[in-house]
Amino acid sequence: MNIDLHAHTNQSDGLLAPQQLIDLAMENGVDMLSITDHDTISAYALINKLPRSLKLIPGIEISCSWNNKTIHVLGLDVNISNQIFINTIKDVVNQRLKRGEKISKALEKLGIKNSLDGALKYADQNLGRPHFAQYLVECGVAKSSDDAFKKYLGKGKVGDVKFEWMEIKVAVELINDAGGVAVLAHPLAYKFTNTKLIELLEEFKSFGGRGIEIISGFQTQEMTDKLTNCAIKYDLVGSQGSDFHFSNKNYSLLGKCPSISPSIKPVWDLFD
Numbered sequence: 001m002n003i004d005l006h007a008h009t010n011q012s013d014g015l016l017a018p019q020q021l022i023d024l025a026m027e028n029g030v031d032m033l034s035i036t037d038h039d040t041i042s043a044y045a046l047i048n049k050l051p052r053s054l055k056l057i058p059g060i061e062i063s064c065s066w067n068n069k070t071i072h073v074l075g076l077d078v079n080i081s082n083q084i085f086i087n088t089i090k091d092v093v094n095q096r097l098k099r100g101e102k103i104s105k106a107l108e109k110l111g112i113k114n115s116l117d118g119a120l121k122y123a124d125q126n127l128g129r130p131h132f133a134q135y136l137v138e139c140g141v142a143k144s145s146d147d148a149f150k151k152y153l154g155k156g157k158v159g160d161v162k163f164e165w166m167e168i169k170v171a172v173e174l175i176n177d178a179g180g181v182a183v184l185a186h187p188l189a190y191k192f193t194n195t196k197l198i199e200l201l202e203e204f205k206s207f208g209g210r211g212i213e214i215i216s217g218f219q220t221q222e223m224t225d226k227l228t229n230c231a232i233k234y235d236l237v238g239s240q241g242s243d244f245h246f247s248n249k250n251y252s253l254l255g256k257c258p259s260i261s262p263s264i265k266p267v268w269d270l271f272d
Helices: 018-027 042-046 083-108 115-123 129-138 145-153 168-177 194-206 221-233
Strands: 003-007 032-035 059-066 069-076 181-184 211-216 237-241
Touching: 003 018, 003 059, 003 069, 003 237, 018 032, 018 042, 059 083, 059 168, 069 168, 069 237, 083 115, 083 129, 083 168, 115 129, 129 145, 168 181, 168 194, 181 194, 181 237, 211 221, 221 237
Parallel strands: 003 032, 181 211, 211 237
Antiparallel strands: 059 069, 069 181
């Protein structure tokens, strides 16, 4: 089976509308897909046509905090009708908007006007710094998204407004209470030392986390082997996904990620 359990739409920081993502998944031969937008499930209400041959797994990527670091946790096979889950996610979206207002005010001091409205054109309500980057490119103050982060939005820059994400323990409990499976997204992307990574994995599991992403977009075999060993050592199920945002030869492509090792129990064995 062609399985991709990590993909984004324009409801967070991807470029494709939800139905366009579904259509692309079919073109690329995906059999099982999860849309895991950042801190929102709004994409699922915008899908008009779902082919019978595609199994869609409700999902989300929750931004959370662990030891003052931002960590991402995938919630797969969640009940997106769970009212507590819906209300909590709505609160995060509102907090993102409030942070966006602060970013806009900071940019305005540099002479960059209307950045909040400009960013919201790309983000609807689920606002993040990538949407401000898109606006900064649009209005000509940055050459690219990377340039926007380098000059205005990255660490230590004026638009680097701190955000109080929910604690990782709360995120895991929220996913579990909504009937989902909590999976640690791209564990090596945080660039932790081995000691710190082990500490994260141990705490994540103690909170009720059940899986880790073994494959996440483009990565080396060495990275895959390391995460495979971690899954085996800590008795975690494995997941795989492209972390797709848009079609670009320099970015991961939807449905084009390799499969996890058969030595690991796959996360989809836990789905209802």
